[in-house]
Amino acid sequence: EITKEQQALMKIITDAYNRHQIPQDVAKKLLQDQYSAEENFLLLTEMATSQVQVLVEFTKNIPGFLSLDREDQIALLKGSAVEAMFLRSAQVFSRKMPSGHTEVLEERIRKSGISEEFITPMFNFYKSIGELHMVQEEQALLTTVTILTPDRPYVKDQQAVERLQETMLDVLRKLCVLQHPQEPQYFARLLGRLTELRTLSHYHTEMLVSWRMNDHKFTPLLCEIWDV
Numbered sequence: 645e646i647t648k649e650q651q652a653l654m655k656i657i658t659d660a661y662n663r664h665q666i667p668q669d670v671a672k673k674l675l676q677d678q679y680s681a682e683e684n685f686l687l688l689t690e691m692a693t694s695q696v697q698v699l700v701e702f703t704k705n706i707p708g709f710l711s712l713d714r715e716d717q718i719a720l721l722k723g724s725a726v727e728a729m730f731l732r733s734a735q736v737f738s739r740k741m742p743s744g745h746t747e748v749l750e751e752r753i754r755k756s757g758i759s760e761e762f763i764t765p766m767f768n769f770y771k772s773i774g775e776l777h778m779v780q781e782e783q784a785l786l787t788t789v790t791i792l793t794p795d796r797p798y799v800k801d802q803q804a805v806e807r808l809q810e811t812m813l814d815v816l817r818k819l820c821v822l823q824h825p826q827e828p829q830y831f832a833r834l835l836g837r838l839t840e841l842r843t844l845s846h847y848h849t850e851m852l853v854s855w856r857m858n859d860h861k862f863t864p865l866l867c868e869i870w871d872v
Protein backbone atom coordinates (compact mmCIF):
# COMPACT_ATOMS: atom_id res chain seq x y z
CA GLU A 645 0.00 0.00 0.00
CA ILE A 646 0.97 3.68 -0.26
CA THR A 647 3.77 4.65 2.17
CA LYS A 648 3.81 7.87 4.22
CA GLU A 649 6.41 9.50 1.96
CA GLN A 650 4.45 8.48 -1.14
CA GLN A 651 1.35 10.13 0.40
CA ALA A 652 3.40 13.30 1.01
CA LEU A 653 4.74 13.23 -2.56
CA MET A 654 1.20 12.82 -3.99
CA LYS A 655 -0.07 15.73 -1.89
CA ILE A 656 2.74 18.07 -3.03
CA ILE A 657 2.10 17.24 -6.69
CA THR A 658 -1.71 17.39 -6.49
CA ASP A 659 -1.69 20.71 -4.58
CA ALA A 660 0.74 22.18 -7.14
CA TYR A 661 -1.39 20.88 -10.02
CA ASN A 662 -4.52 22.48 -8.56
CA ARG A 663 -2.73 25.70 -7.64
CA HIS A 664 -1.26 26.29 -11.10
CA GLN A 665 -4.24 26.84 -13.42
CA ILE A 666 -4.94 29.23 -16.29
CA PRO A 667 -6.13 32.52 -14.65
CA GLN A 668 -9.91 32.82 -14.87
CA ASP A 669 -9.71 36.19 -16.65
CA VAL A 670 -7.75 34.46 -19.45
CA ALA A 671 -10.10 31.44 -19.52
CA LYS A 672 -13.13 33.77 -19.62
CA LYS A 673 -11.91 35.18 -22.95
CA LEU A 674 -13.12 31.92 -24.50
CA LEU A 675 -16.67 33.19 -23.90
CA GLN A 676 -16.33 36.39 -25.96
CA ASP A 677 -18.47 36.42 -29.05
CA GLN A 678 -16.16 36.58 -32.09
CA TYR A 679 -15.95 33.15 -33.71
CA SER A 680 -13.90 33.71 -36.88
CA ALA A 681 -11.08 31.21 -37.59
CA GLU A 682 -8.64 34.08 -37.00
CA GLU A 683 -10.22 35.02 -33.66
CA ASN A 684 -10.33 31.37 -32.57
CA PHE A 685 -6.66 30.87 -33.44
CA LEU A 686 -5.68 34.00 -31.49
CA LEU A 687 -7.66 32.89 -28.43
CA LEU A 688 -6.22 29.37 -28.54
CA THR A 689 -2.74 30.89 -28.85
CA GLU A 690 -3.42 32.94 -25.73
CA MET A 691 -4.68 29.84 -23.88
CA ALA A 692 -1.63 27.81 -24.92
CA THR A 693 0.78 30.59 -23.90
CA SER A 694 -0.86 30.94 -20.51
CA GLN A 695 -0.91 27.14 -20.14
CA VAL A 696 2.84 26.90 -20.85
CA GLN A 697 3.53 29.49 -18.13
CA VAL A 698 1.36 27.48 -15.73
CA LEU A 699 3.17 24.27 -16.75
CA VAL A 700 6.61 25.78 -16.05
CA GLU A 701 5.47 26.81 -12.55
CA PHE A 702 3.96 23.35 -11.95
CA THR A 703 7.16 21.49 -12.89
CA LYS A 704 9.14 23.53 -10.35
CA ASN A 705 7.05 21.78 -7.67
CA ILE A 706 7.86 18.26 -8.83
CA PRO A 707 10.23 16.95 -6.12
CA GLY A 708 13.64 16.35 -7.69
CA PHE A 709 12.92 18.24 -10.94
CA LEU A 710 15.01 21.29 -10.01
CA SER A 711 17.91 18.99 -9.03
CA LEU A 712 18.13 17.72 -12.63
CA ASP A 713 20.68 19.23 -15.03
CA ARG A 714 19.24 22.62 -16.11
CA GLU A 715 19.47 21.88 -19.83
CA ASP A 716 17.67 18.59 -19.19
CA GLN A 717 14.91 20.51 -17.36
CA ILE A 718 14.41 22.62 -20.51
CA ALA A 719 14.52 19.54 -22.76
CA LEU A 720 11.84 17.84 -20.63
CA LEU A 721 9.59 20.92 -20.73
CA LYS A 722 9.96 21.37 -24.48
CA GLY A 723 9.43 17.67 -25.11
CA SER A 724 6.33 17.33 -22.92
CA ALA A 725 4.55 20.71 -23.30
CA VAL A 726 2.13 19.59 -26.04
CA GLU A 727 1.30 16.33 -24.23
CA ALA A 728 0.79 18.13 -20.91
CA MET A 729 -1.53 20.59 -22.66
CA PHE A 730 -3.55 17.79 -24.22
CA LEU A 731 -3.98 16.34 -20.73
CA ARG A 732 -4.87 19.69 -19.19
CA SER A 733 -7.30 20.70 -21.96
CA ALA A 734 -8.81 17.18 -21.72
CA GLN A 735 -9.82 17.99 -18.15
CA VAL A 736 -11.79 20.99 -19.39
CA PHE A 737 -13.80 18.61 -21.57
CA SER A 738 -14.21 15.83 -19.02
CA ARG A 739 -14.86 18.22 -16.10
CA LYS A 740 -17.84 19.71 -18.00
CA MET A 741 -16.86 23.23 -16.89
CA PRO A 742 -19.81 24.94 -15.14
CA SER A 743 -18.90 28.23 -16.86
CA GLY A 744 -19.65 26.73 -20.28
CA HIS A 745 -15.99 26.74 -21.30
CA THR A 746 -16.31 23.19 -22.60
CA GLU A 747 -18.58 23.97 -25.55
CA VAL A 748 -16.82 27.16 -26.60
CA LEU A 749 -13.37 25.57 -26.32
CA GLU A 750 -14.51 22.69 -28.55
CA GLU A 751 -16.08 25.12 -31.02
CA ARG A 752 -12.94 27.26 -31.20
CA ILE A 753 -10.62 24.26 -31.64
CA ARG A 754 -12.84 22.85 -34.41
CA LYS A 755 -12.81 26.19 -36.21
CA SER A 756 -9.20 27.38 -35.89
CA GLY A 757 -7.66 26.10 -39.12
CA ILE A 758 -6.84 22.59 -37.86
CA SER A 759 -7.46 20.00 -40.58
CA GLU A 760 -10.10 17.32 -40.01
CA GLU A 761 -7.45 14.54 -40.05
CA PHE A 762 -6.15 15.94 -36.70
CA ILE A 763 -9.49 17.00 -35.21
CA THR A 764 -10.84 13.42 -35.19
CA PRO A 765 -7.99 11.78 -33.21
CA MET A 766 -7.85 14.84 -30.94
CA PHE A 767 -11.49 14.57 -29.88
CA ASN A 768 -11.28 10.77 -29.70
CA PHE A 769 -8.49 11.32 -27.17
CA TYR A 770 -10.57 13.82 -25.20
CA LYS A 771 -13.40 11.26 -25.11
CA SER A 772 -11.09 8.42 -24.01
CA ILE A 773 -9.68 10.57 -21.20
CA GLY A 774 -13.19 11.54 -20.08
CA GLU A 775 -14.22 7.86 -19.90
CA LEU A 776 -11.41 7.18 -17.39
CA HIS A 777 -13.03 9.44 -14.76
CA MET A 778 -9.61 10.17 -13.26
CA VAL A 779 -9.47 11.65 -9.77
CA GLN A 780 -7.39 14.82 -9.47
CA GLU A 781 -4.43 12.96 -7.92
CA GLU A 782 -4.33 10.64 -10.96
CA GLN A 783 -4.51 13.63 -13.33
CA ALA A 784 -1.65 15.38 -11.51
CA LEU A 785 0.51 12.22 -11.38
CA LEU A 786 -0.18 11.30 -15.02
CA THR A 787 0.93 14.80 -16.09
CA THR A 788 4.04 14.45 -13.90
CA VAL A 789 4.86 11.03 -15.43
CA THR A 790 4.48 12.60 -18.89
CA ILE A 791 6.85 15.47 -18.05
CA LEU A 792 9.41 13.02 -16.60
CA THR A 793 9.72 11.00 -19.83
CA PRO A 794 13.43 10.10 -20.09
CA ASP A 795 13.66 9.63 -23.88
CA ARG A 796 12.78 13.19 -24.95
CA PRO A 797 15.16 14.74 -27.54
CA TYR A 798 18.41 16.21 -26.14
CA VAL A 799 18.03 14.77 -22.58
CA LYS A 800 21.60 13.97 -21.44
CA ASP A 801 21.15 12.22 -18.06
CA GLN A 802 18.23 9.89 -18.94
CA GLN A 803 18.91 7.70 -15.89
CA ALA A 804 18.26 10.60 -13.50
CA VAL A 805 14.92 11.31 -15.21
CA GLU A 806 14.06 7.59 -15.28
CA ARG A 807 14.60 7.33 -11.50
CA LEU A 808 12.21 10.24 -10.90
CA GLN A 809 9.63 8.88 -13.33
CA GLU A 810 9.74 5.42 -11.72
CA THR A 811 9.07 6.98 -8.31
CA MET A 812 5.98 8.68 -9.71
CA LEU A 813 4.83 5.59 -11.62
CA ASP A 814 5.00 3.56 -8.40
CA VAL A 815 2.72 6.01 -6.58
CA LEU A 816 0.35 6.20 -9.58
CA ARG A 817 0.14 2.40 -9.82
CA LYS A 818 -0.78 2.05 -6.12
CA LEU A 819 -3.27 4.93 -6.36
CA CYS A 820 -5.03 3.30 -9.33
CA VAL A 821 -5.43 0.05 -7.37
CA LEU A 822 -6.90 2.00 -4.44
CA GLN A 823 -9.21 4.22 -6.53
CA HIS A 824 -10.41 1.54 -8.99
CA PRO A 825 -10.36 -1.80 -7.09
CA GLN A 826 -12.84 -3.40 -9.52
CA GLU A 827 -10.62 -2.49 -12.47
CA PRO A 828 -7.20 -4.20 -12.13
CA GLN A 829 -6.34 -3.01 -15.68
CA TYR A 830 -6.96 0.66 -14.90
CA PHE A 831 -3.26 1.57 -14.47
CA ALA A 832 -2.44 -0.14 -17.79
CA ARG A 833 -5.25 1.84 -19.47
CA LEU A 834 -3.80 5.08 -18.09
CA LEU A 835 -0.38 4.27 -19.51
CA GLY A 836 -2.05 3.47 -22.82
CA ARG A 837 -3.18 7.11 -22.93
CA LEU A 838 0.49 8.15 -22.82
CA THR A 839 1.07 6.23 -26.05
CA GLU A 840 -1.90 8.03 -27.61
CA LEU A 841 -0.37 11.34 -26.43
CA ARG A 842 2.84 10.63 -28.35
CA THR A 843 0.84 10.14 -31.54
CA LEU A 844 -1.08 13.37 -30.94
CA SER A 845 2.23 15.14 -30.36
CA HIS A 846 3.38 14.04 -33.83
CA TYR A 847 0.08 15.26 -35.34
CA HIS A 848 0.62 18.53 -33.50
CA THR A 849 3.96 19.11 -35.24
CA GLU A 850 2.11 18.86 -38.57
CA MET A 851 -0.62 21.20 -37.28
CA LEU A 852 2.07 23.79 -36.53
CA VAL A 853 3.55 23.43 -40.04
CA SER A 854 0.16 23.99 -41.69
CA TRP A 855 -0.57 26.99 -39.47
CA ARG A 856 2.84 28.42 -40.34
CA MET A 857 2.17 27.91 -44.04
CA ASN A 858 -0.96 30.04 -43.62
CA ASP A 859 1.21 32.68 -41.99
CA HIS A 860 -0.26 32.26 -38.48
CA LYS A 861 1.80 33.98 -35.77
CA PHE A 862 2.67 32.41 -32.41
CA THR A 863 3.86 34.13 -29.22
CA PRO A 864 7.62 34.27 -28.38
CA LEU A 865 7.11 31.70 -25.58
CA LEU A 866 5.41 29.20 -27.92
CA CYS A 867 8.07 29.83 -30.61
CA GLU A 868 10.73 28.99 -28.04
CA ILE A 869 9.06 25.89 -26.64
CA TRP A 870 8.00 24.52 -30.05
CA ASP A 871 11.05 25.65 -32.06
CA VAL A 872 8.80 27.43 -34.57
Ligand SMILES: CC(C)c1onc(-c2c(Cl)cccc2Cl)c1COc1ccc(-c2ccc3nc(C(=O)O)ccc3c2)cc1
Binds near residue numbers: 690692726732736866
Ligand atom coordinates in the same frame (compact mmCIF):
# COMPACT_ATOMS: atom_id res chain seq x y z
C1 LIG B 1 -1.12 27.87 -30.26
C2 LIG B 1 -2.56 27.34 -30.24
C3 LIG B 1 -3.32 27.69 -31.51
C4 LIG B 1 -2.53 25.85 -30.05
O1 LIG B 1 -1.74 25.04 -30.82
N1 LIG B 1 -1.97 23.78 -30.44
C5 LIG B 1 -2.86 23.77 -29.42
C6 LIG B 1 -3.36 22.61 -28.76
C7 LIG B 1 -4.66 22.14 -29.02
CL1 LIG B 1 -5.61 22.97 -30.18
C8 LIG B 1 -5.18 21.03 -28.36
C9 LIG B 1 -4.39 20.37 -27.41
C10 LIG B 1 -3.08 20.81 -27.14
C11 LIG B 1 -2.59 21.92 -27.82
CL2 LIG B 1 -1.01 22.49 -27.50
C12 LIG B 1 -3.23 25.09 -29.16
C13 LIG B 1 -4.19 25.54 -28.12
O2 LIG B 1 -3.73 24.94 -26.90
C14 LIG B 1 -4.52 25.02 -25.75
C15 LIG B 1 -3.90 24.85 -24.53
C16 LIG B 1 -4.63 24.93 -23.34
C17 LIG B 1 -6.00 25.17 -23.36
C18 LIG B 1 -6.74 25.27 -22.10
C19 LIG B 1 -6.26 24.65 -20.94
C20 LIG B 1 -6.94 24.78 -19.71
C21 LIG B 1 -8.11 25.52 -19.62
N2 LIG B 1 -8.78 25.64 -18.41
C22 LIG B 1 -9.93 26.34 -18.38
C23 LIG B 1 -10.61 26.47 -17.05
O3 LIG B 1 -11.69 27.11 -16.99
O4 LIG B 1 -10.04 25.91 -16.06
C24 LIG B 1 -10.47 26.96 -19.49
C25 LIG B 1 -9.81 26.85 -20.71
C26 LIG B 1 -8.62 26.13 -20.79
C27 LIG B 1 -7.92 26.01 -22.02
C28 LIG B 1 -6.63 25.34 -24.60
C29 LIG B 1 -5.89 25.25 -25.80
